[in-house]
Amino acid sequence: xxxxxxxxxxxxxxxxxxxxxxxxxxxxxxxxxxxxxxxxxxxxxxxxxxxxxxxxxxxxxxxxxxxxxxxxxxxxxxxxxxxxxxxxxxxxxxxxxxxxxxxxxxxxxxxxxxxxxxxxxxxxxxxxxxxxxxxxxxxxxxxxxxxxxxxxxxxxxxxxxxxxxxxxxxxxxxxxxxxxxxxxxxxxxxxxxxxxxxxxxxxxxxxxxxxxxxxxxxxxxxxxxxxxxxxxxxxxxxxxxxxxxxxxxxxxxxxxxxxxxxxxxxxxxxxxxxxxxxxxxxxxxxxxxxxxxxxxxxxxxxxxxxxxxxx
Amino acid sequence: xxxxxxxxxxxxxxxxxxxxxxxxxxxxxxxxxxxxxxxxxxxxxxxxxxxxxxxxxxxxxxxxxxxxxxxxxxxxxxxxxxxxxxxxxxxxxxxxxxxxxxxxxxxxxxxxxxxxxxxxxxxxxxxxxxxxxxxxxxxxxxxxxxxxxxxxxxxxxxxxxxxxxxxxxxxxxxxxxxxxxxxxxxxxxxxxxxxxxxxxxxxxxxxxxxxxxxxxxxxxxxxxxxxxxxxxxxxxxxxxxxxxxxxxxxxxxxxxxxxxxxxxxxxxxxxxxxxxxxxxxxxxxxxxxxxxxxxxxxxxxxxxxxxxxxxxxxxxxxxxxxxxxxxxxxxxxxxxxxxxxxxxxxxxxxxxxxxxxxxxxxxxxxxxxxxxxxxxxxxxxxxxxxxxxxxxxxxxxxxxxxxxxxxxxxxxxxxxxxxxxxxxxxxxxxxxxxxxxxxxxxxxxxxxxxxxxxxxxxxxxxxxxxxxxxxxxxxxxxxxxxxxxxx
Numbered sequence: 001x002x003x004x005x006x007x008x009x010x011x012x013x014x015x016x017x018x019x020x021x022x023x024x025x026x027x028x029x030x031x032x033x034x035x036x037x038x039x040x041x042x043x044x045x046x047x048x049x050x051x052x053x054x055x056x057x058x059x060x061x062x063x064x065x066x067x068x069x070x071x072x073x074x075x076x077x078x079x080x081x082x083x084x085x086x087x088x089x090x091x092x093x094x095x096x097x098x099x100x101x102x103x104x105x106x107x108x109x110x111x112x113x114x115x116x117x118x119x120x121x122x123x124x125x126x127x128x129x130x131x132x133x134x135x136x137x138x139x140x141x142x143x144x145x146x147x148x149x150x151x152x153x154x155x156x157x158x159x160x161x162x163x164x165x166x167x168x169x170x171x172x173x174x175x176x177x178x179x180x181x182x183x184x185x186x187x188x189x190x191x192x193x194x195x196x197x198x199x200x201x202x203x204x205x206x207x208x209x210x211x212x213x214x215x216x217x218x219x220x221x222x223x224x225x226x227x228x229x230x231x232x233x234x235x236x237x238x239x240x241x242x243x244x245x246x247x248x249x250x251x252x253x254x255x256x257x258x259x260x261x262x263x264x265x266x267x268x269x270x271x272x273x274x275x276x277x278x279x280x281x282x283x284x285x286x287x288x289x290x291x292x293x294x295x296x297x298x299x300x301x302x303x304x305x306x307x308x309x310x311x
Numbered sequence: 312x313x314x315x316x317x318x319x320x321x322x323x324x325x326x327x328x329x330x331x332x333x334x335x336x337x338x339x340x341x342x343x344x345x346x347x348x349x350x351x352x353x354x355x356x357x358x359x360x361x362x363x364x365x366x367x368x369x370x371x372x373x374x375x376x377x378x379x380x381x382x383x384x385x386x387x388x389x390x391x392x393x394x395x396x397x398x399x400x401x402x403x404x405x406x407x408x409x410x411x412x413x414x415x416x417x418x419x420x421x422x423x424x425x426x427x428x429x430x431x432x433x434x435x436x437x438x439x440x441x442x443x444x445x446x447x448x449x450x451x452x453x454x455x456x457x458x459x460x461x462x463x464x465x466x467x468x469x470x471x472x473x474x475x476x477x478x479x480x481x482x483x484x485x486x487x488x489x490x491x492x493x494x495x496x497x498x499x500x501x502x503x504x505x506x507x508x509x510x511x512x513x514x515x516x517x518x519x520x521x522x523x524x525x526x527x528x529x530x531x532x533x534x535x536x537x538x539x540x541x542x543x544x545x546x547x548x549x550x551x552x553x554x555x556x557x558x559x560x561x562x563x564x565x566x567x568x569x570x571x572x573x574x575x576x577x578x579x580x581x582x583x584x585x586x587x588x589x590x591x592x593x594x595x596x597x598x599x600x601x602x603x604x605x606x607x608x609x610x611x612x613x614x615x616x617x618x619x620x621x622x623x624x625x626x627x628x629x630x631x632x633x634x635x636x637x638x639x640x641x642x643x644x645x646x647x648x649x650x651x652x653x654x655x656x657x658x659x660x661x662x663x664x665x666x667x668x669x670x671x672x673x674x675x676x677x678x679x680x681x682x683x684x685x686x687x688x689x690x691x692x693x694x695x696x697x698x699x700x701x702x703x704x705x706x707x708x709x710x711x712x713x714x715x716x717x718x719x720x721x722x723x724x725x726x727x728x729x730x731x732x733x734x735x736x737x738x739x740x741x742x743x744x745x746x747x748x749x750x751x752x753x754x755x756x757x758x759x760x761x762x763x764x765x766x767x768x769x770x771x772x773x774x775x776x777x778x779x780x781x782x783x784x785x786x787x788x789x790x791x792x793x794x795x796x797x798x
Contacts, residue, residue, distance in 0.1 A: 062416035063439050063798040149608035150625050169546075169610025171772050257547020258610055259772035260765055274409045276758045277435075 055283035062277065071280065079284040084260065085268060092264040095179060096243050102183050103239060104232070107190025112220070114191065115198045132188040140252030143181040144168070147253075171261035174254050178262050181249050186239060193235040197228030230304060237300040244293050265289060351680045354451040361453050364681040365394025369674075371685065372410060373426035374666070375401045377634050377731075378484045381701035382689060388697075389688050395681045397424075408432060408757075415439035420673035423682035427480040427669040429469050434577050435754035435798055441670040442477040443470075446683040455687050460710045464575065464747050469667040469709075472577040472752065480667025481690040482709035484634070487747075488557060488662045489737040490514045490523075491621060491639065492628035494648040496536055504529055514628070514650040516659040516740065520561055520597055523653045528604050530627045539606035542617045542626035547768040550613035552760050555767055556662050556748055557630055558598050561655025564591035566751045566759075566788070574749025581753050581792060586763075586785040594655070595770060595777035602771050610771060621647065632664060633734040633741075637704045640730035649737040651746060660748035661741035665709065699729045707731045707738065714739070754796035762787035 027035065056075055058068035079085055114124060131139070146154045147167040155167055167173045201224055209219050225232075247266040250256065256263030256271075265285065273282030354363050373379040383399045390396060400422070402410065408431045414421050415436055427433045427440060446452050458466065458478065465482040472479060492514050504512040504526065512518075512526050523541070530540030544550035559565070567573050567581040585591065602609055606626050608616065618635045620626050622642035630652055639647040652661050668689060670682045688694055695713050698705035699722075713719055714735065722729035723736060740746055750756065763784045770780035 059797055061797050062412055063436065065418055066416055069797070149606070149611070150620060150623060164607055166607045166609075166611040169607065171774075254611075255546070255548055257765075257768050259547070259769040259774055261772070271761065275405060275761070276755075277412055278758075 052283045052286055055280055056287055058280050060277075060279035062279075075280045075284045078281060079288070085265070085285070087260065088263055088265045088268045091175075091262070092244070092266075095175075095246065095264055096240070098179055099182050099186075099243050099246075100236065100239055102179075103187045103190050104236065106183065107187045107235070108194050108232070110187070111191045111194035111198055112224075114195060128191055129188045131185045132192075134185065136185065136248035137252050139181055139185045140249040143177065143249065144253050147177055168254050169258055171259050174258055175261050178250050178253055181253070182243075182246060185249075186242070189239065190235050193231060193238075194228065197231035198224065200231075201227045233300055233304050237297065237304075240296050240300065241293060244289060244296065350676065352677050360451060361393050361684065363451070364677045364684065367394075367677045367681040368396040368398065369423040369678050369681045369685060370398045370400060370421060371424040371426075371668075372400045372402070372407060372414075372422040373668075374404045374407050374428070376426075376484050376486075376666075376706060377637070377704045378689075378695075378698050378706035379426070380703045381698040381705035382694070384701060384703045385697065388694075389685065392688065393681070393684050395684060397685055404428060404431065412436060415671070415673065418673050420671045420675070420678070423671055423674040423678050424685055425669045425671055426483070426666055427469075428666045429480075429577075429752050430750060430756040430760075433469075433472060433479055433667070433669070434752050434756060435796060437472045437479050438798060439672050440479040441672045441674075441679075442479065443481065443670065443683070443686070444476070444478055446670075446687075447478070452680070452683060453687065456692055456710070456712070460692070460712050461690075462709055462711055462742055464663070464742055464744060464749075465665050465709050467575040468663060468747075468749055468752070469665045471575075474576055480669040481686055483666055483668045483690055484706040485663070485665035485709050485738070485742070486632040486634045486706075487664065487738050487741045488553065488630050488652060489633045489734060489741055490628065490650045490652050491631050491633075491635065491647055492650070493537070493621075493643075493646055495646050496530070496534060496627045497648075500530075500534060503533070514648070514653075516651040516654055516746070518653040520558055520601075520653045520655050524597070524601055524604065527601070527628070531604060534627065537624055537627045539626050540604070540628065541601070541609075542606040542612065542620045542629045543602055543609040544612050544614050544617045544629075544631070545602050545605075545609045545768075545771055546611050546613045546616065547764055548613045549760055549764065551764040551767050552750070553614075553662050553664065554630060555594070555598050555763075556750060557652050557660050558594040558601075558655065559591055560660030560748050561653070561657060562590050562594035562597065563655070563657035564588055564594050570751070571744075571749065573751045573753065575752075577752035579754060579796065581751055584759075584785040584788040584792070586781045586788065590657070591781050592778050595767070595781050597655075598767070599770060599777055633738050634704075634706060634731060636734045637730045640727075640733065645725060649734040651737050651740045659746055661738075661746055662748040662750065663742070699731065705731065707734070753792070754798065755791050755794075758791045759788045762791065 054068055057070060057072060059071050061067040061069060110128060114121060114128065117124060134142075146152045149155045149166045149169075152167075158167060163173075165173070167177050205223055205227075206219060209223055214222070245266055246264060247270065250262050250264065250267060251270075254262045256267045266289070269282055269285040269289065272278045272285060352363065354360055379399065379401055383401065386397055386399075400410075407426060408428065411422065411425055411432055425432065425440065433440070447455055447458065458481075461470075461482050462485070465485055466478075469482045470478050470480045497512065497514065501512060508522075508525050508529060510522055512522070527540030530537065534540070544554045560570075565585050567578075567585060568583070570585075572578075573581050606620060608620060608625070612620065614632055614635075617626075617629045617631050618638065621629050621631070621635075622639050624643075633649060636647075636649065651659050653659060668686050670679065670686060674682055690709065692708070692710050692713050695708040695710055696716065696719070699708065699713075699719065708714060708719070719729065719732060719735075722732035725733065727733055751759070753759070766775070766780045766784040766787070769775050770777060775783070
């Protein structure tokens with residue numbers, strides 16, 4: 001058989017395997033299995049996303065039924081030129097870095113201390129983890145009472161230290177207070193995740209390092225931390241997703257004030273959407289937050305997969 | 312298996328999903344809020360008009376205010392009179408506004424009777440409310456005690472929008488800011504204050520804000536019973552706007568041209584903001600001075616914070632809503648008295664925060680009629696008197712005839728069985744046209760309010776001076792008004 005004939009035969013055999021458009025659209029067995037999940041995804045994610053995008057280019061009317069009036073890029077131009085919104089973004093980033101930084105350092109430190117305790121570790125764990133089980137709005141209420149200038153415990157301590165102002169009435173202390181309230185509530189999560197990581201560190205490596213004369217700091221830096229980097233990244237990923245959406249505690253305590261010092265972007269989104277009913281503008285802020293969340297998630301996932309390849 | 316048709320690529324599935332979701336969104340959005348109206352059942356000849364809708368259940372959404380607490384505690388008389396069941400949803404104001412807006416958007420009338428705050432519900436969503444004149448003039452409904460019995464400024468401010476004569480809501484509560492002060496402290500130190508300050512410190516509309524500042528400072532320095540003379544509601548919140556507005560009007564400033572008209576009848580295009588004017592800047596400067604000597608908690612307090620501070624003995628006086636009288640009397644019996652707020656170079660102004668109740672335009676059939684019967688009953692003189700006597704507090708009446716009742720008149724002096732009536736003399740003055748303070752009734756007020764209290768908060772934090780605060784607030788309000796409002 002000559003070469004051209006052979007090629008022709010191969011082409012004829014291959015021809016039926018090339019699917020037509022109709023065949024390509026017909027769901028396979030795998031497709032049918034995936035269909036309920038995709039449908040659910042469509043209802044829960046795609047439908048709101050498409051609506052949100054449409055809203056961001058519209059003025060949304062409510063009375064007489066929801067209607068979208070096309071306004072082009074107006075909402076986007078407004079958002080990009082809104083200095084208060086950019087100030088909100090700056091605050092959000094500062095808040096994000098401070099809370100995550102403090103929570104990670106504190107959480108890891110507490111986890112290491114807990115892992116060293118041989119007696120009474122159980123009760124200590126319960127005490128440390130308790131704040132995590134309190135609803136954020138309750139944390140806000142408790143925080144508000146503790147910082148109340150007339151009868152608050154922390155306010156009283158601060159007054160004795162010479163700070164006579166209202167903690168939640170001063171821009172700097174109000175920001176510090178709401179940040180610390182979040183740290184108080186969510187550091188236990190980092191402790192929990194870190195403890196899980198620490199329990200997986202190979203004890204023979206620690207023993208060997210100890211025999212080689214490595215001190216606590218060197219062991220932490222060269223053995224423990226590299227061993228639990230992956231799990232710490234997971235903790236960071238989980239907390240960062242939450243930190244971007246921080247809302248409850250600020251709403252209950254300062255409502256964004258004083259002087260907008262605690263008005264991070266989720267509060268601005270709420271305000272635009274549900275106080276001013278400027279839903280088109282709120283949709284723009286929502287989409288901006290979505291992009292930020294995706295960027296952060298991708299960053300951590302990439303770091304995680306990099307870690308996976310190297311280990 | 313190798314020969315099977317290749318699966319549809321994931322990207323393609325997502326593309327189709329997106330298109331489908333888009334179509335679904337469009338269908339959903341265009342379909343929202345369309346319901347066919349149902350006719351109101353006719354009144355049978357000779358039947359009791361109050362029993363016309365017996366067996367109907369309606370929903371009333373309200374802010375968690377005193378009159379609603381009193382009505383919720385005693386709905387039996389209404390049920391016995393009409394056979395109608397009322398479910399009351401009582402919420403914080405912001406949550407209420409959200410639910411009402413979404414309910415009106417949905418068109419399903421989940422809430423038949425609506426607590427219609429004039430600035431956050433009535434002005435922006437009046438098209439979603441029924442003109443109550445259709446019920447008042449309908450002979451098939453029980454006759455209502457004359458509309459002119461409502462305190463005139465309240466009927467206009469809380470019930471109307473524009474000068475077309477429509478009545479969208481009937482006045483239901485009437486919180487108004489008055490000067491609340493510790494009568495024991497003023498009695499004890501009155502003579503010393505008079506000698507050292509050079510004027511009679513007795514609270515009342517003849518006092519000026521400048522004198523109020525001096526009294527507060529004097530109490531800070533000389534009185535041991537309380538740590539501070541005054542407390543203010545200067546949290547970055549609606550309360551800050553309310554607190555400041557009293558001074559703004561007293562010093563001759565206003566938000567817009569024809570402020571009284573805009574406050575009484577409302578406007579969709581109020582024009583240029585007047586906060587750049589010298590009177591407004593002077594008011595802001597005085598307010599800044601006031602906060603500097605007030606209790607340090609003032610920057611974090613709203614009206615509840617001030618109410619608690621006064622009744623906890625932290626401050627000797629404060630401007631606050633008069634409906635705190637019942638709780639003041641419970642916590643400090645006989646120790647707190649009330650007067651109209653001090654005056655400025657222009658007048659004494661007492662901000663009014665009253666609200667009406669309305670019938671949703673989307674409600675229909677028997678529920679529509681039942682909703683009106685409830686509104687009629689809840690604002691009647693008998694119910695307002697019962698609210699006053701309620702063990703859970705109760706509001707103050709919005710009808711003039713109730714104030715003329717001997718038992719109500721008698722309760723305005725101690726010992727009083729109706730503690731909210733202790734404020735009667737002060738609020739009756741405050742509701743007079745020359746004393747009442749009305750913020751602009753414009754649909755976009757919520758956003759203007761936020762712009763103002765944010766700039767004021769920045770001023771109080773020392774980030775800008777009064778002139779910058781007022782100029783920035785005016786600029787922001789002008790932008791908001793220029794953008795307009797669509798409901």
